[in-house]
Amino acid sequence: MRLIRFDDWASPVxxxxxxxxxxxxxxxxxxxxxxxxxxxGHGAWAFAEFWLEHAAGRGxxxxxxxxxxxxxxxxxxxxxxxxxxxxxxxxAASLPRQxxxxxxxxGALVVERALxxxxxxxxxLAAPVLGGWATFGAAVRRNPGGTLPAIFGGRLRLSRRQLFxxxxxxxxxxxxxxxxxxxxxxxxxxxxxxxxxxPAVGDPPVLVVGSPDDRxxxxxxxxxxxxxxxxxPLLFPGMGHDLMLDARWREPIDAILDWLEKGGS
Amino acid sequence: MTTSxxxxxxxxxxxxxxxxDRGETVCVVGAGPSGLVAIKNLREHGFGVDCYExxxxxxxxxxWRHDRSPVYGSAxxxxxxxxxxxxxxxxxDDWPDYPHHSQVLSxxxxxxxxxxxxxxxxxxxxxxxxxxxxxxxxxxxxxxTGGYGAERTHRYAxxxxxxxxxxxxxxxxxxGLDDFKGRxxxxxxxxxxxxxxxxxxxxxxxGNTGCDIAVEAAQQASRCWxxxxxxxxxxxxxxxxxxADQFHDAILRLRLPLxxxxxxxxxxxxxxxxxxxxxxxxxxxxxxxxxxxxxxSQLIYHVGHGGIAPVPDIxxxxxxSVELTDGTEVEPDVVIAATGYRPRFEFLAPEALAAxxxxxxxxxxxxxxxxxxxxxxxxxxxxxxxxxxxxHWQTVAIARWLxxxxxxxxxxxxxxxxAVAKEADRRWTGAKVQDTPRHWxxxxxxxxxxxxxxxxxxxxGARA
Numbered sequence: 141m142r143l144i145r146f147d148d149w150a151s152p153v154x155x156x157x158x159x160x161x162x163x164x165x166x167x168x169x170x171x172x173x174x175x176x177x178x179x180x181g182h183g184a185w186a187f188a189e190f191w192l193e194h195a196a197g198r199g200x201x202x203x204x205x206x207x208x209x210x211x212x213x214x215x216x217x218x219x220x221x222x223x224x225x226x227x228x229x230x231x232a233a234s235l236p237r238q239x240x241x242x243x244x245x246x247g248a249l250v251v252e253r254a255l256x257x258x259x260x261x262x263x264x265l266a267a268p269v270l271g272g273w274a275t276f277g278a279a280v281r282r283n284p285g286g287t288l289p290a291i292f293g294g295r296l297r298l299s300r301r302q303l304f305x306x307x308x309x310x311x312x313x314x315x316x317x318x319x320x321x322x323x324x325x326x327x328x329x330x331x332x333x334x335x336x337x338x339p340a341v342g343d344p345p346v347l348v349v350g351s352p353d354d355r356x357x358x359x360x361x362x363x364x365x366x367x368x369x370x371x372x373p374l375l376f377p378g379m380g381h382d383l384m385l386d387a388r389w390r391e392p393i394d395a396i397l398d399w400l401e402k403g404g405s
Numbered sequence: 406m407t408t409s410x411x412x413x414x415x416x417x418x419x420x421x422x423x424x425x426d427r428g429e430t431v432c433v434v435g436a437g438p439s440g441l442v443a444i445k446n447l448r449e450h451g452f453g454v455d456c457y458e459x460x461x462x463x464x465x466x467x468x469w470r471h472d473r474s475p476v477y478g479s480a481x482x483x484x485x486x487x488x489x490x491x492x493x494x495x496x497x498d499d500w501p502d503y504p505h506h507s508q509v510l511s512x513x514x515x516x517x518x519x520x521x522x523x524x525x526x527x528x529x530x531x532x533x534x535x536x537x538x539x540x541x542x543x544x545x546x547x548x549x550t551g552g553y554g555a556e557r558t559h560r561y562a563x564x565x566x567x568x569x570x571x572x573x574x575x576x577x578x579x580x581g582l583d584d585f586k587g588r589x590x591x592x593x594x595x596x597x598x599x600x601x602x603x604x605x606x607x608x609x610x611x612g613n614t615g616c617d618i619a620v621e622a623a624q625q626a627s628r629c630w631x632x633x634x635x636x637x638x639x640x641x642x643x644x645x646x647x648x649a650d651q652f653h654d655a656i657l658r659l660r661l662p663l664x665x666x667x668x669x670x671x672x673x674x675x676x677x678x679x680x681x682x683x684x685x686x687x688x689x690x691x692x693x694x695x696x697x698x699x700x701x702s703q704l705i706y707h708v709g710h711g712g713i714a715p716v717p718d719i720x721x722x723x724x725x726s727v728e729l730t731d732g733t734e735v736e737p738d739v740v741i742a743a744t745g746y747r748p749r750f751e752f753l754a755p756e757a758l759a760a761x762x763x764x765x766x767x768x769x770x771x772x773x774x775x776x777x778x779x780x781x782x783x784x785x786x787x788x789x790x791x792x793x794x795x796x797h798w799q800t801v802a803i804a805r806w807l808x809x810x811x812x813x814x815x816x817x818x819x820x821x822x823x824a825v826a827k828e829a830d831r832r833w834t835g836a837k838v839q840d841t842p843r844h845w846x847x848x849x850x851x852x853x854x855x856x857x858x859x860x861x862x863x864x865x866g867a868r869a
Binding site: 229230234237 | 449486487488492493494495497498499515519520521652655657658790798801854857858861
C-alpha cells in the first residue's frame with residue numbers, strides 16, 4: 141500500500157465528460173450495484189446490448205461506464221491507464237452504494253488499477269487482457285495486420301474471428317466490429333509495458349471468467365490471472381473474447397450474478 | 406451489523422451499575438469525518454463497531470446544523486480536492502477545486518451512505534465517560550444528548566476517539582475584556598456576513614478563518630481592522646495556474662532540501678504576491694512552512710483596496726476602544742475573535758492520553774496512546790494539506806494494529822515495545838514549526854504519511 145501519492149496530489153487527472161449507461165431494477169432489493177468496464181475500443185454500449193438489462197432483471201442495479209475516448213465519453217487522445225482508472229473510480233463513487241466492478245478485456249487491467257483507489261465490494265475480471273508478451277505474441281500470430289500497427293501508435297484492430305464465436309451471424313458481428321473505437325496510443329503501449337498495479341484496497345473477492353476458445357486471451361493467461369487472486373477461472377467453452385456480445389452471452393453473466401448472490405460480494 | 410443491546414446480558418458491574426459486554430466490538434466516539442472513516446476502516450478490517458454521536462446527523466463540524474459546528478456561511482476548503490478527499494472515495498470531477506462547506510457535508514453524507522455506515526451510529530447519544538476496564542478493555546458510559554435519560558455502560562475491546570478539535574473555542578483572557586461595551590464574538594459563533602453590515606469591525610487572528618472573516622468584513626462592514634500577532638506568509642489559492650497546494654507538491658516530489666524549498670517558495674510568493682510591507686503589513690518573522698499555511702487570495706486584494714487595515718496584536722480592551730501593541734487605539738462596534746479552538750476530551754482522564762499539564766495529549770503518531778494499546782485518537786492533527794487523507798491512513802493503521810493484537814498477541818507486544826513505546830515524541834514537520842499552542846500538532850502531510858507508511862508496513866511485516 142502506497143500512502144505517498146504525488147501523482148494524485150500534484151497532477152490530478154483532468155475531468156472529461158463521462159458516459160454512464162444504466163439499467164436499474166424496478167424494485168430495489170438491496171443488491172449491490174454492478175459497474176461494467178469495457179475493454180479497449182469498446183464502450184458502455186457493449187454492455188447495454190444484453191448484460192445491463194439482464195442484471196437489472198435479476199435485481200442488480202447495473203451500470204456501464206465508457207472510459208474517456210471510448211463510446212460516448214469525451215475525447216482523450218493522450219489518456220493513460222491511470223486516467224481510465226480514474227473514470228471508473230469516479231463512476232463507482234457516484235453510485236449510492238458500494239459497487240461490484242466488472243472489467244472485460246483490457247477493462248480488467250483498468251479495474252485492477254481502480255481497485256487500488258476504491259474499495260469495491262467485489263471484482264470480476266472477464267476475459268482479462270492484463271497485457272504482457274504472451275498475449276501480444278498470440279495477437280500477432282492470429283492477426284498481425286491488426287496488431288503490429290499498434291506498436292507504432294496505430295489503432296489496435298481486433299477481427300471478427302478474434303472477438304466472436306461462429307454462432308454470431310456474420311452481419312451482426314460485422315456490426316459490432318464497426319462500432320469499435322480505439323484506445324489512446326499511450327494506453328495501448330501500456331498494455332505491454334506497465335507497472336504492476338498497487339494492491340487492491342479493502343481486500344475484495346475477485347472472480348476470473350473467460351473462455352478457453354478465446355482468441356485474444358490464451359487459457360494460460362486466464363489461469364495465471366485467477367491464480368493471482370487465489371482461485372481458478374470459471375470457463376465457458378466455445379465462446380469468443382466478447383463474452384457480453386457472443387451468442388451465449390447469458391451464461392457468463394448468470395454465473396457472475398450467481399457468484400455475487402452466493403456471497404462473492 | 407450492530408446488534409441491539411437488549412440482547413446482551415449484563416453480568417458485569419461497575420459502580421453499582423450493570424455493564425453490557427460488547428465483546429470484540431470497537432467503540433468510536435463521534436461521527437464527524439474522522440469518526441466515519443474510523444467506522445469504515447474498522448468494518449473493512451472485520452470489526453464490529455458502535456459509534457456514538459451527540460448530534461442527530463453525520464458530518465460533525467462540517468454539518469452547519471450542529472450547534473458545535475464552527476463553519477460560517479462562506480467557508481470554502483483551504484486545500485484543493487486531491488488533498489481533501491478520502492484516498493479511496495474521490496470527490497466528483499464536476500466539483501470546483503475548492504468546494505464549499507455544504508459540498509463537504511454532502512460528500513460526508515454520501516460517504517456514510519455509500520459504505521452503509523449509519524446503522525453503526527447511535528445518534529443523539531453522547532459519551533460521558535470512557536474508563537479503562539480489566540483486560541485492556543474499556544467501559545464507555547453514554548446517555549442521551551442533553552442529559553436526558555439514564556446512563557448506560559458498555560464494555561468494548563477498544564476505543565477510537567474522534568471527537569474533533571475544532572469545537573471548543575479558545576478566547577484569550579485579554580485585559581479589560583469584561584469592561585468592553587462593544588460586541589465580542591468568537592468566530593465559532595459567527596455565521597453570516599450580514600451581522601457585519603455597516604459596522605466597524607475588528608477581526609483578531611491571522612489564521613485562515615480570521616483572514617476569511619476579514620475579507621467578508623471588507624465587503625460588508627464600514628471599517629475593518631485585522632489584528633495579527635506577527636507577519637505571515639499569505640499564499641494565494643492559485644499559483645502558476647493551478648491550485649497552490651498542487652504546485653507545492655509538484656516541488657515537494659523533487660525531494661529538494663528544505664532550505665532550498667523554502668527559498669524557492671518564498672521567492673515564488675514574493676514574485677506572485679509581492680512585498681507585504683508595501684501594504685502596511687509586517688514582514689514575516691519566520692520562514693515559510695514554519696506556521697500553519699494561510700491560503701487566501703482575497704486578503705491582500707482587499708488590503709490593497711483599503712477595505713482592510715492590518716494592525717498589530719491587542720494590548721488591552723477599554724470601555725469603548727481597543728488598544729494595540731503599537732499604542733494606537735481603534736474603536737470597533739464588533740470584535741470577532743478568530744482565535745482558534747482547543748482540543749478537549751472531557752470524558753477521558755488526562756492520564757489515559759498522557760496529557761501534559763497544558764492538556765496536550767502525548768500520543769504516538771498523534772494517534773496511539775502509549776499507555777493503553779487499545780485506545781487511539783483519530784484526527785488530532787493539523788496539516789499543511791487536508792485532514793481527511795491523514796485520518797484515513799491513521800484509522801487504517803489503528804485497524805491493522807487492533808487486528809494484529811487479536812491475531813498474534815505476542816508479536817503485537819513485540820511490535821509495540823519496538824515501534825511505539827520506545828519512540829520519543831516527534832514532530833512530523835520538515836521545518837522548525839513555531840512553538841505556539843496552535844502548532845503543537847502541526848504536521849507536514851508528506852513527513853507524517855511517511856511515518857504512517859512505516860507503521861502500516863511494520864504491522865504487515867509483524868503479521869506475516
